[in-house]
Amino acid sequence: MDFDFTPEEQAFRAEVRDFLAENLPPPAERGRGFMAEWLHKVRDKRWVGFSWPEEYGGGAGSLTEQAILKEEMALARAPALGTSFMGLAWVGPGIIQYGTGEQKQRFIPDILDSKVNWCTGYSEPNHGSDLAAIQTKAERVGDHYVVNGQKIWTTGAPWADWIILLTRTEFEVERKHDGITCLLVPMDSPGIEVRPIENMAGDRNFAEVFFTDVEVPVENRLGEEGKGWAVTISALANERSSIGEVTQMFAKLESLKNLVRSTARQGKPAADDPAVRRRLGEFEAKIAAMKYNGLRYLTKQLRGEPLSSETSVNKLHRASLEVEMDDFAVELTGLAGVQLPGSDEAVDGGRWARSSLGWPSVVIGGGTPNIQRNIIAERILGLPKD
């Protein structure tokens, strides 16, 4: 057991730090052209798609280097390394694993260069957690598919260029996981209509997406016809260490402590209140548990041992912290805590109140906590499926 890094890994960390010192000005000093320049520079370093093979333009970083890069970026509160979160997180890896040579050439460089934004067409009005039951129909007609149906809760759809779409090509199947086909579809295809949905925080990030006789060329199919479930599973499993998230959570904990230091409740410093102090201790324990769980799982991967569904452990911690930390800040500061940006009485500019309404995108997206509990109960503990 040791927590030291090899000289090569330490050198890599130093390289990332030097780069950030040179190329990441404080937020106030970032001008108009900053983001484009930033994306270009990190792309040149091959840190975008850092885990992807070199032959597709990736950085071929080792697992430990990936963890170091994520940690340093989070410590410096650096912006994202690309504009298409989903393109980098699972569409790209899915295409690398299942795509044809032509698809790789066509899609991968644009994802790495932040030229296109992707969204993900999985959930349907009647099938969210029960994803394999999807009904959006794709019918093969000559050299294309004709798609009819509806997706919902499609994050990023209002500005996405492409959608990775789960469709059903066969309805008479023994297992509902069969007969699913994955298609890559331009969002400006005739017959696609996007209707944004306003969420409880007032944002319009997700949408309903309607498909009416949308023609998709067969060459845009990812993987085999009827085998789209495998593509989906590998995409959802593509998440790796949560070390960047942990760094962000520790930073958020520090902000919470600062809030506590500057808050009085009934005329007394909140920092002296045992109940308040205990809550901060609880948050720290959970975040530290995420950190050391992540390092144990990373060690397993480094040793070439298979990871089961242990990553669900940290997803559950993340989900509860995401709700509880903002909620704690809102409650701590009383009526001022429920003021939004623009209110004269708002705390920290209304930041906590606002983010206390933003948790569902993290907590529900990618599998609700109860789905994570099912995964642990069934795949790790071996309990019967319900």
Added chain:
Amino acid sequence: MDFGFSEEQNLLREQVLRFMTDACPLSVVRTQNGGLPRELWQQAADLGWLALIVPEAHGGVGLKWIDLAVVLEESGRGLSPLPIVSQALAATAIRRSASDDVKGEWLPRIAAGEAVFGIGLFDDPTWIDAEGIRLASGPKLTGAKPFVSDAAAATHLLLATRTGEDLHLAIVEASDAGLSAQPGIDRTKPFGTATLDGVAPQAAFPISTDDLAFLTDCGAVAVTLEAIGAAEAVLSLTTEYAKNRIQFDNPIGKYQGVKHRLADMFVDIESFKSLAYYAAWAIDDAPDELPRAASLAKAYASDAFAGIGVDGVGLHGAIGFTAEYDAQLYLKRSKWVRSAFGDADYHYQRAASLGGL
């Protein structure tokens, strides 16, 4: 970067697991009454477990707490009644704070298991820092020391005393100490009260408040390591039951009310396991980080294991409430662990202080 156990540590783990399964199963644990099970103790000594963290120069193996961690985790899985934690804390205190003479005399006896130690640090049931020590130091000790661990098994006691602001640890012969066993919830973690009447310690040495905190942190980590194995045993017992117990035509483990609680137990155990491993590593390799690491691990485990103990019994229904069924033994351990070396509230408050509040 390697946050996992070595091949040697895994072999040690298997050895302890085998010992617990073959020589010290729960049927044997149930027959214990607080005294020392001599044959089992001798086996533990022969296998070198009592010598693990004793320096080689003093007849030990010269390994670290992270090696001892696998022994504690596996002996906790079977609710071992052997006073290994008390023995390890005595070794730790002497190793860190005593003079060379005291080390030379006592560490070899601890390593061989010939001296069996009980520990009495705090006179107050909820106060685990220097303020909680009241028994007066001196060439002869007079007064009571409650909550002495493994009192009936011990040949010797390590007792905390004070003169003004100065703290000492005194080694006292158990037969001189007027010990009376006190019944407690967990019979595998027996206590006694020492009633001293002018007893001359066989040795005594000063201990700084920092070293006292270090010792207490080691205790918190030790009982948390035992709790990992114990909590996993509850989860395993309850999961098997949920797979086989049929109600409403289905195994109860099919129902989310049951399976989700079991999943949450898994999440909690994984988490305090990671925290405890890190804390155990920090004892020897990053002692500056020990206070925070020990508090986070013990706080998390105290609450989580207490809940697991209760729900391990509860999910079984009435059978879990019976004396015959093993779930109750773990519930009792979980209640003991929660209070030992500081409860969740104490350690969360301390973590907040250490974190700058």
